Amino acid sequence: MQQEPNEKERTSQQQASGEPVDPNLRSSAGRASFPARQGLSGLQPVIAFFSLEMSVQALGQAMGWRPESLIGFEDLQRAAHHLGLRSREEEVDLNLAPRRKLWPSRNKARGLAIPCLVVAPHGSVVTVVARRDVRPVSSAKETLHGAVASPQPTQDFLLWVPESSTFNWVSTTALTSEYGCDGVLSTLRFRQPLHLGLSERSSNRRFGLGWFIPILWRYRKPLGQVLLGAFLLQLVALTTPLFSQVIIDKVLMHKSLSTLHVLGIGMAGLIVFEAITNTLRGYMLAHTSARLDAGLSSDLFRHLLSLPIRYFEQRQAGDTLARTRELENIRGFFTGGALTTLVDGLFIGIFIAVMLLYSVKLTVVTLVGLPILALVTLVAQPIFARALQTKFDRGAEAGSFMVETIHGIHTVKSLALAPMWQRRWDLLAARQVAAGFDVSKLGNAAQSISQAVQRMLTLAVLWVGTTLVMDNELTVGGLIAFQMLAGQVLQPVSRLVGLWQNFQQVKLSVDRMGDLMNAQAEPSSSSAQAMPLVKGRVELQSISFRYQVDAPLVLRDVSLLLQPGDVVGIVGRSGCGKSTLTKLIQRLYGAESGRVLIDGHDIAHADPQQLRRQIGVVLQDSFLFSGTIAENIAVAHPGLAFDRIVFAAQQAGAHEFITALPQGYQTPVGERGTLLSGGQRQRIAIARALTGDPRILILDEATSALDVESEQAIQANMAQICRGRTVIMIAHRLSTLRHCSRIVVLDSGQVVEQGPLHDLLTQQGEFSRLWAMQQQEPMPVARKSPASVRPERHGSSAEAPL
Structure with missing residues (x-):
């Protein structure tokens, strides 16, 4: 069983690939980084200040952050943009700012925009939510339920400290000495929403x-x-x-x-x-x-x-x-x-x-x-x-x-x-x-x-x-x-x-x-129900689906139940609805009738972004974006620690060929991954699906483009990949389903058989027929060249048979 790399192995891997030896100390931009839980907690008063309808938990899921993920200013700026806010990084020297208010806006004072995040050189995060003589913080207090005492005459700024989840009044000197560098504060300021409302339209009013x-x-x-x-x-x-x-x-x-x-x-x-x-x-x-x-x-x-x-x-x-x-x-x-x-x-x-x-x-x-x-x-x-x-x-x-x-x-x-x-x-x-x-x-x-x-x-x-x-x-x-x-x-x-x-x-x-x-958009985070952390129970109740109103049904009254930890294979002829079934689970399609439940929650009412972030998907022809191998593996989880990238690549059987490249994990993949072979692209896609540690993993012909050696490397790790997850495997090569605890056979959009592999083989049904066809495929016979069968003209008493 493959274990996560220890600290020594992690350091050597980072040195070999040109990465910083300790990614926990610096962000990708070369500045101090901090855990995502601190950054999200620091955004709580910002969300309250602008009366935004999103929880920090939902924001963390939308950004793909784990509590222990390391993030930086750029990541917080992306989070602010996701909230619909404008943000800008500023260096502020409070000692140079006059003690009177310079700006007409009452939300700015002494060079600090209220509210703003301050990141110390050592990685601590605090949020400046108010100044003693500028703005009350009733909305922040009501939202965060913090006990805020009256400030002393020497205390100027009210801070929200994520590490202790408390409000603290501090003086200007204390703020600059504890969170500044040579008296200069690294801050992130926020402004009103950037978007203009072009996409916010009522359903009964057409665009014009x-x-x-x-x-x-x-x-x-x-x-x-x-x-x-x-x-x-x-x-x-x-x-x-x-x-x-x-x-x-x-x-x-x-x-x-x-x-x-x-x-x-x-x-x-x-x-x-x-x-x-x-x-x-x-x-x-x-x-x-x-x-x-x-x-x-x-x-x-x-x-x-x-x-x-x-x-x-x-x-x-x-x-x-x-x-x-x-x-x-x-x-x-x-x-x-x-x-x-x-x-x-x-x-x-x-x-x-x-x-x-x-x-x-x-x-x-x-x-x-x-x-x-x-x-x-x-x-x-x-x-x-x-x-x-x-x-x-x-x-x-x-x-x-x-x-x-x-x-x-x-x-x-x-x-x-x-x-x-x-x-x-x-x-x-x-x-x-x-x-x-x-x-x-x-x-x-x-x-x-x-x-x-x-x-x-x-x-x-x-x-x-x-x-x-x-x-x-x-x-x-x-x-x-x-x-x-x-x-x-x-x-x-x-x-x-x-x-x-x-x-x-x-x-x-x-x-x-x-x-x-005028095309109907998917439900947004504000209009859909928040999707809790998925445990892996998937249930399809009488699902029917067709692509067009007048088209035939692709799926007919399909009902399935997958318990957490189940590894289920789905097989059938081309066009029987295998991939369509997985797209319904991801809510890429909406069912014509029936329901899809995950952990008992109807996904028709769930936020699709939060749902899909908890489902790992590997397609037969996976798409890679322009950038490096490391960026593609961690594309859904920016700021992911390098050792997690390496671990995912090892599980996918990609670490060996990546380290053999001159630039290692920093190798550019080209547009759509054209600089890599098909098998290499597929292994990177598998690693990408594993970085988020999803509870549900969908492998849609994931190993069909791999050579035998690469497929064997993935199959050797399949037990570790599937551990603790609900896995749905679609395959035409039935030998890849040996790790499945159950196999479902689809034919003409209906479930015709399901059960363990050995049981299906003894039933002499559709699966047994498909298995026999693959096992009995004739081996190619080597044919002799014309020169080898040409009869000899001289020196041979035996003639070649006609």
Whole structure:
């Protein structure tokens, strides 16, 4: 039986692999680490402060931490993000901070943000929950039930100490001396939730443009500043024609150089003001857009991860990727030209009023072109919308084919499909380009007509305006000023035409994203019941399942009972529902009828994340992520001690080949694990499933890709792997089931046999038939080469038989 490595073996293994000799002293980032139980306890007042609905126990399970797991600041930041909080690491020197409050927020004092975590160089963790003269801590006291005495005059900060689970008032000197390094504190501060609520939708309301209104409202201050900048720029645009008129009618007519100098200096000042305002407006717009991008993309990815696996199985990866990219088009519409164009549109009325003061006739001539521009927009809108829809469809088809080709490049090359695939891609690319060309043609045609109308109006204004000047009804300066004002009216109208076209594209983007955002997500931790620690009892009660409403049943009234510690094998023909059964236990699928109970809890009401973290799964074709071998083994348990990684690899029979590699456990595996062989990837996947010490372990053809030697190494450790766990083994190679205490035989989605291996062999049923087929497989017969059977021509009296 294989034992966990002792301290001496652990040290030698770490030295051989380049790991730190003592991982308990430092985290992966080179800073002091601490047990997960201290970090979780330190987060208790933070959860209470922000009134979050999650217990530290549920948070620990969601992060995959054991109480003894070593974590650091980066791990706490990930936990804060999981809670929906923003966090930032800060170095604070309280001796340099003044004794008065510097920030307007009453939650900040002396450089410390309340609440914040402080980590000492030796690894102790405390939480600063209040300052004596800044904020009461009633919510923290009620949540943690701590006895908090009144502070002494020399005591400044209230600390929550996880090690003793007590509140303590301390002075600034005591805080810096005990938990600081040279008077500097390493802190982790927290802020309000990061997400914008894009994925928080009621079940009876569909995703649409209305979902972005509350999100934009959160940024009303910076967006208001952008609108103010646009307003000021329009005022500058309004004064420019007036300056031009005065210079032409007054300065040139009276040759007044002093007036010219004054007006010139005023115009120069306005130009500088316009440049500064335009720069500040662009900065605020870019800054707000960046914040929106960060929040919206985070919300989108959160919702994407929350979707059930059936959503991805029913759609192509390229199509899903194309839909996620539509978010950038929507955000760009709201924070791009839409805001400034709308402000320009509002100023049209002001410009028209000023134009009427100059000349009613010229104003009527200008306004005649506005209905023509509107008519062009109304006619082009439906044609443009259809062209955009076609363009998106063609792009999604090409993107899906590209993603599929990259994923299957080995098959493409081994089957010499490159010429055929090139022809298919050329056809898809041509259709995509043609659809894009149609959109460009329509857009250019509408834009050209709009520009032609504007130029015709400009000509008409000059034509009629010149006659008015000749009749002394208008001055030359007035004509020039009116021409500039007319341009300020026609240009916004032209931009509104383009904005309408963009709006049609955004509507299409919203519809595309709606397919993703309206998909029902799995229950979250706040809406589902917390899943307690699993002991291993699994019960299926009359389970029936089908993939589609009109599809045949894959499982029919299946009932099974697995007690803790049972090792059960599931066999049957391909397509009989073996893998589907295990996915129902993981709640990747929902049963059509019946219930799945784990330790008596109906998993239909349990938090799927907490459930799956307690189930180890190894698939036939396991996926590895880009990174090192050690990172892949501990991917579900960041901060896992290195000796636990080695122990899991030893159980999986992977330690020997890993240590034989030049970089050992720090060897990169490549994208999807392509730098390793199939057997090596599979053994790493088995080790990955064992790192969490799950009470339920599912092995779905886990050893089918292994060579005989590797499989024997795993089979030799199978007794240790299965000890204390409920194990479900799916196998076509029936000899791998010899460790099973019971075997279940499925046929056409129904349980036809079950029992110990020897009993099933004596029943002469389906399992006996499958066993006999595998035992009687004929061995390949070595055939002689043609040269060896060719009859000799000379020197042989015996002839070869015919």
